[in-house]
Amino acid sequence: MRVAPPSSRSEADPAVETLRHRFGDRAWVEPASQVGMPVLWLDRGCLLEALAALRDLPASFAMLFDLSAVDERLRDHREGLPAADFTVFYQLLSVASNRDVMLKVALDGADLEVPSCVGVFPNAAWYEREVWDMFGIRFAGHPHLTRLLMPPTWQGHPLRKDHAARATEFDPYTLTVAGQQREQQALRFDPEAWGMRRQREDTEFMFLNLGPNHPSAHGAFRIILQLDGEEIVDCVPDIGYHHRGAEKMGERQTWHSFIPYTDRIDYTGGVMNNLPYVLAVETLAGIEVPARVATIRVMMAELFRISSHLLFLGTYLQDLGAMSPVFYTFTDRQKAYEVIEAITGFRMHPAWYRIGGVAQDLPRGWDTLMQGFVDWMPKRLREYDRSMMDNAIVRERTRDVAAFDGAEALAWGVTGPNLRATGLDFDLRKRRPYSGYEQFDFEVPLGSRGDAFDRGRIRIEEMRQSLRILQQCIDHMPAGDYKADHPLTTPPPRERMLAHIETLITHFLQVSWGPVLPPGESLAMVEATKGINGYYLTSDGGTTSYRTRIRTPSFPHLQQIPALMRGGFVPDLIAHLGSIDFVMADVDR
Amino acid sequence: MTLLTPEVVAVLVAMLQALVILLGAVLLGAVLTVVERRLLGLWQDRYGPNRVGPGGSLQLVADMIKIFFKEDWIPPFADRGLFVMAPAIAMASLLLSFMIIPFTPDWGVADWHIGLLFFLAMAGINVYAVLLGGWSSGNKYALIGAMRASAQTLSYEVFMGLALMGVVAMAGSFNLREIVAAQQGLWFILPQFLGFATFLIAGIAVTHRHPFDQPEAEQELADGYHIEYASMKFGMFFIGEYIGIVLVSALIVTLFLGGWLGPWLPPWLWFAIKTLVLVTLFILLRAALPRPRYDGVMRFGWKVCLPLTLINLLVTGAVILLVAPS
Numbered sequence: 053m054r055v056a057p058p059s060s061r062s063e064a065d066p067a068v069e070t071l072r073h074r075f076g077d078r079a080w081v082e083p084a085s086q087v088g089m090p091v092l093w094l095d096r097g098c099l100l101e102a103l104a105a106l107r108d109l110p111a112s113f114a115m116l117f118d119l120s121a122v123d124e125r126l127r128d129h130r131e132g133l134p135a136a137d138f139t140v141f142y143q144l145l146s147v148a149s150n151r152d153v154m155l156k157v158a159l160d161g162a163d164l165e166v167p168s169c170v171g172v173f174p175n176a177a178w179y180e181r182e183v184w185d186m187f188g189i190r191f192a193g194h195p196h197l198t199r200l201l202m203p204p205t206w207q208g209h210p211l212r213k214d215h216a217a218r219a220t221e222f223d224p225y226t227l228t229v230a231g232q233q234r235e236q237q238a239l240r241f242d243p244e245a246w247g248m249r250r251q252r253e254d255t256e257f258m259f260l261n262l263g264p265n266h267p268s269a270h271g272a273f274r275i276i277l278q279l280d281g282e283e284i285v286d287c288v289p290d291i292g293y294h295h296r297g298a299e300k301m302g303e304r305q306t307w308h309s310f311i312p313y314t315d316r317i318d319y320t321g322g323v324m325n326n327l328p329y330v331l332a333v334e335t336l337a338g339i340e341v342p343a344r345v346a347t348i349r350v351m352m353a354e355l356f357r358i359s360s361h362l363l364f365l366g367t368y369l370q371d372l373g374a375m376s377p378v379f380y381t382f383t384d385r386q387k388a389y390e391v392i393e394a395i396t397g398f399r400m401h402p403a404w405y406r407i408g409g410v411a412q413d414l415p416r417g418w419d420t421l422m423q424g425f426v427d428w429m430p431k432r433l434r435e436y437d438r439s440m441m442d443n444a445i446v447r448e449r450t451r452d453v454a455a456f457d458g459a460e461a462l463a464w465g466v467t468g469p470n471l472r473a474t475g476l477d478f479d480l481r482k483r484r485p486y487s488g489y490e491q492f493d494f495e496v497p498l499g500s501r502g503d504a505f506d507r508g509r510i511r512i513e514e515m516r517q518s519l520r521i522l523q524q525c526i527d528h529m530p531a532g533d534y535k536a537d538h539p540l541t542t543p544p545p546r547e548r549m550l551a552h553i554e555t556l557i558t559h560f561l562q563v564s565w566g567p568v569l570p571p572g573e574s575l576a577m578v579e580a581t582k583g584i585n586g587y588y589l590t591s592d593g594g595t596t597s598y599r600t601r602i603r604t605p606s607f608p609h610l611q612q613i614p615a616l617m618r619g620g621f622v623p624d625l626i627a628h629l630g631s632i633d634f635v636m637a638d639v640d641r
Numbered sequence: 642m643t644l645l646t647p648e649v650v651a652v653l654v655a656m657l658q659a660l661v662i663l664l665g666a667v668l669l670g671a672v673l674t675v676v677e678r679r680l681l682g683l684w685q686d687r688y689g690p691n692r693v694g695p696g697g698s699l700q701l702v703a704d705m706i707k708i709f710f711k712e713d714w715i716p717p718f719a720d721r722g723l724f725v726m727a728p729a730i731a732m733a734s735l736l737l738s739f740m741i742i743p744f745t746p747d748w749g750v751a752d753w754h755i756g757l758l759f760f761l762a763m764a765g766i767n768v769y770a771v772l773l774g775g776w777s778s779g780n781k782y783a784l785i786g787a788m789r790a791s792a793q794t795l796s797y798e799v800f801m802g803l804a805l806m807g808v809v810a811m812a813g814s815f816n817l818r819e820i821v822a823a824q825q826g827l828w829f830i831l832p833q834f835l836g837f838a839t840f841l842i843a844g845i846a847v848t849h850r851h852p853f854d855q856p857e858a859e860q861e862l863a864d865g866y867h868i869e870y871a872s873m874k875f876g877m878f879f880i881g882e883y884i885g886i887v888l889v890s891a892l893i894v895t896l897f898l899g900g901w902l903g904p905w906l907p908p909w910l911w912f913a914i915k916t917l918v919l920v921t922l923f924i925l926l927r928a929a930l931p932r933p934r935y936d937g938v939m940r941f942g943w944k945v946c947l948p949l950t951l952i953n954l955l956v957t958g959a960v961i962l963l964v965a966p967s
Contacts, residue, residue, distance in 0.1 A: 261781075267863055268860045282935065371860050373930075373932025373933075374929075374930065375681075376684065376929065443930075622785070622861050624934070626861050
């Protein structure tokens with residue numbers, strides 16, 4: 053039930069026209085783009101000019117949505133594409149025209165350098181560091197091109213095809229005392245390396261290491277604060293402590309067996325993470341799922357949205373010093389999990405979506421259970437509103453704290469509720485409906501000030517809208533099959549497997565090897581719990597993905613922190629961290 | 642000639658009383674650690690510690706065994722002398738303050754004319770515990786906590802003393818026994834309501850209880866000034882906090898709620914009931930409120946509480962002068 057985004061009409065695309073007009077032959081448009089948006093291959097010399105031109109269009113491509121690379125050296129199916137050892141790709145998003153465009157730069161293995169676009173898009177800083185870290189591609193002019201996710205002492209660039217994927221391919225791991233000291237030393241913060249001063253006139257700054265173990269860091273997140281008293285002069289977030297190499301695992305697991313890994317990307321989002329992945333795989337495979345599958349997926353995704361927002365609400369208020377709400381929201385989450393458990397058999401990580409369907413049909417009586425939850429929540433949400441969001445201390449702590457406007461949000465790549473808290477109406481469920489969202493009746497709550505308070509309030513409102521969607525799912529669940537009737541549906545329908553030898557063979561192969569997808573590329577984006585989650589899959593015609601790019605919303609949200617916190621106090625930082633709603637697994641992947 | 646002259650008996654009785662009060666205060670502080678968790682559990686729709694002993698009654702024993710047998714670690718980067726001294730000050734200064742509280746007409750340790758001033762002095766000393774503990778730990782979080790503690794105490798002690806002056810003026814004495822006696826007809830909470838409200842706030846601030854737990858502020862400073870403390874040294878800060886709650890509650894009872902006065906029930910029971918109600922209020926506040934920002938707490942102290950206490954003192958003085966027989 054995938055509805056192609058409007059941006060796939062590449063004929064009269066303003067981005068394409070602009071770049072063609074300006075660069076002529078140096079910009080080559082991929083004739084049959086498979087990723088749902090125009091793809092242009094550029095000479096790296098005109099990259100910065102192209103990015104700036106797109107950003108400055110009337111319908112501005114104001115957001116650098118994603119930036120990463122592909123190691124093309126082992127890819128067999130590159131028919132018609134420019135020769136490249138490595139490709140760096142830039143996905144730009146225009147909220148104004150609801151279009152995307154992807155720019156690609158082909159690189160030769162002997163000369164891995166691209167100009168840095170930090171001057172055009174401030175959020176490129178971390179993406180470029182990640183690409184340097186993972187592929188060893190240099191970005192000329194980057195202010196601080198160091199490793200981002202891997203430890204500073206790491207040797208090699210993990211996402212290169214010649215880098216080992218498994219621990220067993222390395223020598224056994226040992227850590228000597230000297231080695232430990234070396235690692236610790238490498239983690240010491242050096243203010244001079246970041247252009248920071250240790251003192252100013254008569255003030256000596258304190259450098260406070262907040263995290264990676266800190267009660268309010270929401271996981272293994274480290275941020276180094278340059279403090280004058282309690283005022284934050286500057287700060288440097290340091291991530292990578294939760295990095296598990298999910299993208300590398302995607303190149304090793306079969307298309308099917310990678311599904312459980314997606315659950316653990318945003319580990320509070322459960323099946324919400326399965327959705328963009330299976331949507332992308334289904335686009336590659338050419339599967340159209342039945343209406344019942346699409347509706348079940350929407351229902352479970354929205355249930356997990358509520359569960360994730362409840363966790364957000366409890367911890368957000370706890371970060372503001374209110375110790376009780378988290379226990380109430382966990383009671384509510386338990387109610388949600390009872391429904392989730394009855395339907396999927398698991399609680400946090402059901403890994404329940406399948407290529408071409410879902411794992412099982414809904415159990416008998418699911419609607420009664422779901423109705424119980426839908427009836428339980430509204431009075432609880434009213435209570436949270438009254439007791440906490442109306443509380444004077446909560447307002448004092450969050451009003452105008454870490455506030456930013458729509459333009460800043462786009463420049464930093466902020467998506468999801470944090471973007472809508474600025475008043476910008478951009479919800480993929482409405483603007484580019486997928487999985488049948490266009491058939492649901494719900495509203496997109498908007499904030500106005502873009503501060504920590506709006507970010508909290510808007511999520512309570514989103515829970516109410518999700519409850520409306522759940523109610524519509526209960527009332528209008530379509531009949532039909534829970535799996536698509538397609539040869540690549542994995543696992544294939546069991547009933548026919550026992551009757552046809554052909555289906556039995558397919559079943560055997562798909563279970564032992566995994567399904568073989570045709571070569572190509574696909575990209576799916578969904579409005580996940582924390583923002584826009586995107587999977588960009590490259591298939592080389594095998595049983596595994598050639599490259600799995602996972603674009604997560606929390607990554608740019610954390611990158612934005614220093615821009616917001618300069619001049620704030622430590623308690624403001626804690627309030628802001630609580631209001632972002634991030635989990636480190638979603639940042640580091 | 643017998644040793645048991647009436648004087649000796651009086652001394653022995655007084656010593657015994659002092660001992661009972663001392664043990665009672667420490668024990669109550671310790672019991673409160675568990676009571677608080679059970680009450681919080683009740684208000685937060687969960688059980689709280691209910692596994693050790695019937696209904697969790699022996700939780701305290703388990704906690705004590707644990708805390709006594711933990712490694713008593715002093716960080717190598719700490720200033721040893723001050724580091725050890727800080728928890729002792731925390732506990733001693735608060736325990737000493739119990740001296741001046743008259744629990745019943747006959748129970749109490751010291752019956753001083755400077756009673757109330759003694760408490761204020763001890764509360765002043767108490768901040769050194771936090772200050773020295775935070776500073777000597779050699780930890781940045783502890784240092785920020787200590788900084789916050791000293792700034793907060795400075796702001797709140799100013800009007801804490803002033804809040805009590807209305808009571809002193811009405812009773813005409815700093816002696817707590819005489820203050821209780823002066824409430825025979827009317828508890829001071831009514832004529833001195835502003836004094837009561839501001840002293841309650843200052844009392845919470847002095848004991849570093851939520852929402853004035855800025856020096857600890859778990860979410861911000863990861864426990865602040867006692868972050869490096871372990872074992873019983875931490876325990877002394879911890880129990881000290883609860884002793885502080887009991888002390889402030891007992892003081893409020895004495896100064897504003899008529900002390901042991903009350904009909905039908907024996908005086909000690911009245912005193913205990915009133916104190917426990919206040920202690921519960923302290924715990925309820927923690928369950929109910931978010932934490933204001935540190936500078937908001939300062940602003941509140943200087944801009945709201947201080948003027949209120951001054952107005953209260955002025956009005957009280959004026960009324961006393963007006964109704965006084967000239």
